[in-house]
Amino acid sequence: MKKKNLGLLRVFALIGFVIYLIAMVYFLFFCEELGRVPRQSYQYNIEPFAEIKRCLYAIKNHIKQVEMFINLVGNVVCFIPLGFVLPVFNSKHWNFIRVTLISMLSSLVIELIQLVTKLGSLDVDDIILNTCGGMIGCILFYISRGIYRRAKRKK
Numbered sequence: 001m002k003k004k005n006l007g008l009l010r011v012f013a014l015i016g017f018v019i020y021l022i023a024m025v026y027f028l029f030f031c032e033e034l035g036r037v038p039r040q041s042y043q044y045n046i047e048p049f050a051e052i053k054r055c056l057y058a059i060k061n062h063i064k065q066v067e068m069f070i071n072l073v074g075n076v077v078c079f080i081p082l083g084f085v086l087p088v089f090n091s092k093h094w095n096f097i098r099v100t101l102i103s104m105l106s107s108l109v110i111e112l113i114q115l116v117t118k119l120g121s122l123d124v125d126d127i128i129l130n131t132c133g134g135m136i137g138c139i140l141f142y143i144s145r146g147i148y149r150r151a152k153r154k155k
Contacts, residue, residue, distance in 0.1 A: 013088040020081045027078070028110055029119050036119050043121035051125035075129035076136065079103050083137020084144075091145070096138050103134025 030036055045051050055068040082103055086094040094102075107130035114120030 010089060013085050017081070017085045020085070024078060028114065029117070039118045042115055042118060044115055045121065045123045045125065048124050048128065051123055052129070072129065075126050076133040079107065079130040079133030080137035080140065082106065083134035083139075084141045085137075087138060087141045087145075091141075094138075096135070096142075099138040100131060100135050104131040106134075107131060 027034060028036070052072065055072050057063075058068040059065050059072075083099050086099050086102065104127060107127045110130075111120075111122045111124075111126055115122035
């Protein structure tokens, strides 16, 4: 890719990333429709896969299917952009392992902030799902880059 096009891609990626971060902060800490209102007590789940199992059970038994589906899929989808955009900035520096670690650490920080501020709950399953989203985003980046490179070679 020409340096000018690469620079332009990075500028658009940065602008998109900033918009993504603003949206994340809103939905994770301020969106009342998603239950982001101060609570009186701390809420947390530190048992891996407990919430995931609960959501899958509810979906299977037609209990709050939409809310449970949004909880599961939303936690994955919200971190896909993070996993995709980091390698755009520097694909040699942001390899799959680093993107996975940053996704996990970012999710952990968000969960701890939600716990401390009581504007959500700390849930280890959210960390697992968010990390999977970051990994999927990184994989999508590498697939996209491969498709672009093949198309470029054919020209």
